[in-house]
Amino acid sequence: MSEPVLEPTTDRGRATRQALLDAAEEVFGLVGYNDASIGEITRRADVAQGTFYVYFPDKRAAFSEVVRQVNRKVRHASTLGTEGAVTRMDAEKGGFRAFFDYIEAHPSIYRIVRDAEFVAPEAAGAHYEAWARPYAAALREAQESGEFADGIDPDLLAHLLMGLSEFFGQRLPRWESLGREESIDQLLLFVERALTADDPRSHTVKRVMNQGDNK
Amino acid sequence: MSEPVLEPTTDRGRATRQALLDAAEEVFGLVGYNDASIGEITRRADVAQGTFYVYFPDKRAAFSEVVRQVNRKVRHASTLGTEGAVTRMDAEKGGFRAFFDYIEAHPSIYRIVRDAEFVAPEAAGAHYEAWARPYAAALREAQESGEFADGIDPDLLAHLLMGLSEFFGQRLPRWESLGREESIDQLLLFVERALTADDPRSHTVKRVMNQGDNK
Amino acid sequence: MSEPVLEPTTDRGRATRQALLDAAEEVFGLVGYNDASIGEITRRADVAQGTFYVYFPDKRAAFSEVVRQVNRKVRHASTLGTEGAVTRMDAEKGGFRAFFDYIEAHPSIYRIVRDAEFVAPEAAGAHYEAWARPYAAALREAQESGEFADGIDPDLLAHLLMGLSEFFGQRLPRWESLGREESIDQLLLFVERALTADDPRSHTVKRVMNQGDNK
Amino acid sequence: MSEPVLEPTTDRGRATRQALLDAAEEVFGLVGYNDASIGEITRRADVAQGTFYVYFPDKRAAFSEVVRQVNRKVRHASTLGTEGAVTRMDAEKGGFRAFFDYIEAHPSIYRIVRDAEFVAPEAAGAHYEAWARPYAAALREAQESGEFADGIDPDLLAHLLMGLSEFFGQRLPRWESLGREESIDQLLLFVERALTADDPRSHTVKRVMNQGDNK
DNA sequence: AATGAATGAGAGTTCATTCAT
DNA sequence: TATGAATGAACTCTCATTCAT
Numbered sequence: 001m002s003e004p005v006l007e008p009t010t011d012r013g014r015a016t017r018q019a020l021l022d023a024a025e026e027v028f029g030l031v032g033y034n035d036a037s038i039g040e041i042t043r044r045a046d047v048a049q050g051t052f053y054v055y056f057p058d059k060r061a062a063f064s065e066v067v068r069q070v071n072r073k074v075r076h077a078s079t080l081g082t083e084g085a086v087t088r089m090d091a092e093k094g095g096f097r098a099f100f101d102y103i104e105a106h107p108s109i110y111r112i113v114r115d116a117e118f119v120a121p122e123a124a125g126a127h128y129e130a131w132a133r134p135y136a137a138a139l140r141e142a143q144e145s146g147e148f149a150d151g152i153d154p155d156l157l158a159h160l161l162m163g164l165s166e167f168f169g170q171r172l173p174r175w176e177s178l179g180r181e182e183s184i185d186q187l188l189l190f191v192e193r194a195l196t197a198d199d200p201r202s203h204t205v206k207r208v209m210n211q212g213d214n215k
Numbered sequence: 216m217s218e219p220v221l222e223p224t225t226d227r228g229r230a231t232r233q234a235l236l237d238a239a240e241e242v243f244g245l246v247g248y249n250d251a252s253i254g255e256i257t258r259r260a261d262v263a264q265g266t267f268y269v270y271f272p273d274k275r276a277a278f279s280e281v282v283r284q285v286n287r288k289v290r291h292a293s294t295l296g297t298e299g300a301v302t303r304m305d306a307e308k309g310g311f312r313a314f315f316d317y318i319e320a321h322p323s324i325y326r327i328v329r330d331a332e333f334v335a336p337e338a339a340g341a342h343y344e345a346w347a348r349p350y351a352a353a354l355r356e357a358q359e360s361g362e363f364a365d366g367i368d369p370d371l372l373a374h375l376l377m378g379l380s381e382f383f384g385q386r387l388p389r390w391e392s393l394g395r396e397e398s399i400d401q402l403l404l405f406v407e408r409a410l411t412a413d414d415p416r417s418h419t420v421k422r423v424m425n426q427g428d429n430k
Numbered sequence: 431m432s433e434p435v436l437e438p439t440t441d442r443g444r445a446t447r448q449a450l451l452d453a454a455e456e457v458f459g460l461v462g463y464n465d466a467s468i469g470e471i472t473r474r475a476d477v478a479q480g481t482f483y484v485y486f487p488d489k490r491a492a493f494s495e496v497v498r499q500v501n502r503k504v505r506h507a508s509t510l511g512t513e514g515a516v517t518r519m520d521a522e523k524g525g526f527r528a529f530f531d532y533i534e535a536h537p538s539i540y541r542i543v544r545d546a547e548f549v550a551p552e553a554a555g556a557h558y559e560a561w562a563r564p565y566a567a568a569l570r571e572a573q574e575s576g577e578f579a580d581g582i583d584p585d586l587l588a589h590l591l592m593g594l595s596e597f598f599g600q601r602l603p604r605w606e607s608l609g610r611e612e613s614i615d616q617l618l619l620f621v622e623r624a625l626t627a628d629d630p631r632s633h634t635v636k637r638v639m640n641q642g643d644n645k
Numbered sequence: 646m647s648e649p650v651l652e653p654t655t656d657r658g659r660a661t662r663q664a665l666l667d668a669a670e671e672v673f674g675l676v677g678y679n680d681a682s683i684g685e686i687t688r689r690a691d692v693a694q695g696t697f698y699v700y701f702p703d704k705r706a707a708f709s710e711v712v713r714q715v716n717r718k719v720r721h722a723s724t725l726g727t728e729g730a731v732t733r734m735d736a737e738k739g740g741f742r743a744f745f746d747y748i749e750a751h752p753s754i755y756r757i758v759r760d761a762e763f764v765a766p767e768a769a770g771a772h773y774e775a776w777a778r779p780y781a782a783a784l785r786e787a788q789e790s791g792e793f794a795d796g797i798d799p800d801l802l803a804h805l806l807m808g809l810s811e812f813f814g815q816r817l818p819r820w821e822s823l824g825r826e827e828s829i830d831q832l833l834l835f836v837e838r839a840l841t842a843d844d845p846r847s848h849t850v851k852r853v854m855n856q857g858d859n860k
Numbered sequence: 861a862a863t864g865a866a867t868g869a870g871a872g873t874t875c876a877t878t879c880a881t
Numbered sequence: 882t883a884t885g886a887a888t889g890a891a892c893t894c895t896c897a898t899t900c901a902t
Contacts, residue, residue, distance in 0.1 A: 629842030
């Protein structure tokens with residue numbers, strides 16, 4: 001006697017469902033999973049409270065889907081930032097910046113991503129894994145080509161970089177004294193050093209040293 | 216007329232209060248702030264439900280204090296790990312390792328730290344700031360002594376390192392395939408590269424270089 | 431203006447209606463009136479939820495009709511069991527047995543019959559009355575012919591026997607230790623004694639006595 | 646993290662609990678399990694809705710306890726009716742009559758007993774079994790002493806008699822045309838015949854016969 | 861005749877908090 | 882200082898029913 005909660009068949013149904021999903025994203029982002037109430041969601045979606053349960057079996061299921069939706073968007077935005085890059089390091093920088101731009105424009109998704117870890121771990125996990133796979137592959141390539149230093153498992157590396165970007169992205173405002181751009185630059189410098197095991201700010205100097213050494 | 220939620224004056228009072236705090240830490244850690252109920256806390260502390268409000272004005276206040284208690288412990292454990300280190304880099308490594316050991320032995324504090332950001336941001340913030348201040352000072356010193364590369368604001372650096380350790384510490388089990396020790400080693404390698412802008416895996420060569428340089 | 435909840439005019443309509451009725455019988459029997467949901471009924475009948483209200487004004491009306499349908503079947507089965515009996519007592523036994531067989535093969539109707547008393551008393555009452563009338567007539571005849579002892583109102587008697595059969599039929603499994611056949615035999619012995627005021631297990635003896643008496 | 650729902654320790658608590666139980670009996674009896682609402686129960690008990698859950702984990706648990714309470718009362722009343730009886734048959738008659746009196750004075754318990762079978766089968770079952778055990782023992786004794794005919798398992802017999810009394814008790818009003826007393830008398834006649842396999846209305850005659858037989 | 865979307869009242873339940881003792 | 886009882890607002894979820902197509 002299980003409930004069905006089917007995919008909608010009509011356009012009207014699909015529209016309502018999406019309206020609910022969007023409203024849910026808003027509310028979850030604003031007040032977090034626990035304080036989000038179905039009532040507030042349906043109010044914003046302009047439907048009756050019961051309608052929620054036409055499309056989602058319960059609050060968690062809706063949240064889980066919101067998480068997937070949000071992650072899809074984030075990933076998309078980040079990926080856009082990597083396009084056109086020549087070196088892998090440039091791709092990294094572009095990806096990081098695009099991610100920061102996106103998260104700054106949609107600050108509430110942070111809350112969703114955080115809650116996801118406990119409320120919808122399956123969705124959260126899937127997101128990280130889905131992201132990590134191609135990311136790690138790209139990193140491995142860069143290691144093999146010599147652009148990046150090796151000695152660190154690419155999968156681990158991918159997670160470290162995701163963690164850094166998330167952590168930093170969520171705290172960007174903290175460094176307003178340093179300035180948004182400057183703090184991003186410094187973060188990227190940190191990342192570059194870690195990846196290349198080399199100080200880009202003293203390239204010329206080192207090169208000279210190295211040349212001397214090589215003799 | 217309003218009860219001021221007394222600091223306990225008697226020994227018995229202090230004991231009860233601490234029992235509540237410990238029980239609260241358990242419960243908050245187990246199920247998170249929202250799903251933690253006062254009833255469960257008092258049950259574990261073996262006191263009546265009303266007693267809770269003798270010591271805390273409300274749930275949030277107790278949580279806030281738990282957060283402080285937890286952070287104090289974490290900081291303490293980490294700091295112990297840095298003792299006896301000669302170089303700053305060794306101190307970093309010791310601190311990281313001690314932190315991982317502690318978090319692995321007390322996995323539930325993770326949940327508390329996470330929730331703190333939204334539920335008791337003042338306590339969470341205070342923790343990071345309190346930690347960051349001496350940390351940043353130590354990093355600045357290492358930069359000035361030339362042990363660490365400069366170009367990155369020490370305060371920002373301190374936060375990046377705290378972020379990394381937290382992120383990684385919470386996911387240690389993910390890399391069981393790599394092995395706990397190996398994955399920690401790789402993380403530390405990542406950190407070392409980022410801090411020294413230098414690949415420690417080629418130290419001998421460099422040291423030679425440096426020696427020649429020093430003359 | 432109000433839709434009259436039409437008797438279906440087309441074959442297709444009749445089929446849908448019957449499908450709904452059968453599905454309803456299933457669901458009502460399985461979980462009882464209250465826990466039965468229109469949604470589950472229409473799902474099993476493989477029609478849209480709205481279709482239900484094309485044929486029934488509301489849940490109760492459908493239930494009421496299910497009750498009638500069920501009772502009709504039960505009565506039919508019982509009556510079949512009485513056919514071909516020579517004495518009234520044999521008819522009783524046959525009817526009882528047929529009833530037990532039927533209820534054992536369709537255990538869920540029990541639930542429907544029970545609920546009917548509160549949810550659709552008119553249908554339940556009609557059933558008992560419809561059954562009682564001919565039943566009482568047959569009993570009266572048996573009393574008048576001397577086959578059954580008199581002194582008990584035939585209508586009351588009919589109800590007692592219906593009550594007994596229902597009560598016992600619903601609990602048949604309880605006496606598995608005694609064995610299904612043996613427990614039925616004993617029930618029928620109970621009934622026979624009550625009806626004939628005579629112990630069939632000592633017939634020979636009594637007959638002798640009676641013969642002696644008749645002289 | 647299971648809920649406690651303790652037995653109350655204070656008098657006040659015990660009183661509240663009993664008030665809830667009594668209110669619940671009223672409401673369950675009036676409208677049945679499903680249509681009974683916690684709100685109505687607490688309103689009648691004159692406590693807040695939340696108080697209900699201080700004493701019962703959920704609606705079913707309260708119902709289950711009501712069932713036990715009701716059954717205890719019924720059994721008590723019936724048993725009182727058997728006291729002072731000399732023969733077993735007199736005890737039967739007294740018990741039946743007392744049961745009818747009680748059920749007539751508290752008609753709503755019928756609804757509770759009926760619902761119990763589906764909602765709280767454990768409580769319902771326990772009731773019948775608890776009642777059947779001593780009942781069956783008494784019947785066996787009467788069979789062994791020769792007062793009652795044997796050939797029917799005493800346990801089965803006990804259930805048949807409980808079933809009869811319940812069925813009949815609940816329908817007493819149906820035979821108002823016959824008159825309450827007369828219909829009870831006829832029921833008891835039915836029972837007596839079934840138990841003694843003998844027609845009490847022709848005792849003198851039979852006795853004579855038997856005497857002749859004994860020679 | 862049939863559909864699937866939408867409704868909204870109402871249910872049971874939870875729990876932080878207050879209160880009298 | 883401590884207790885256990887009591888509170889009541891708020892929440893999620895269900896479901897019979899209506900409606901537009």
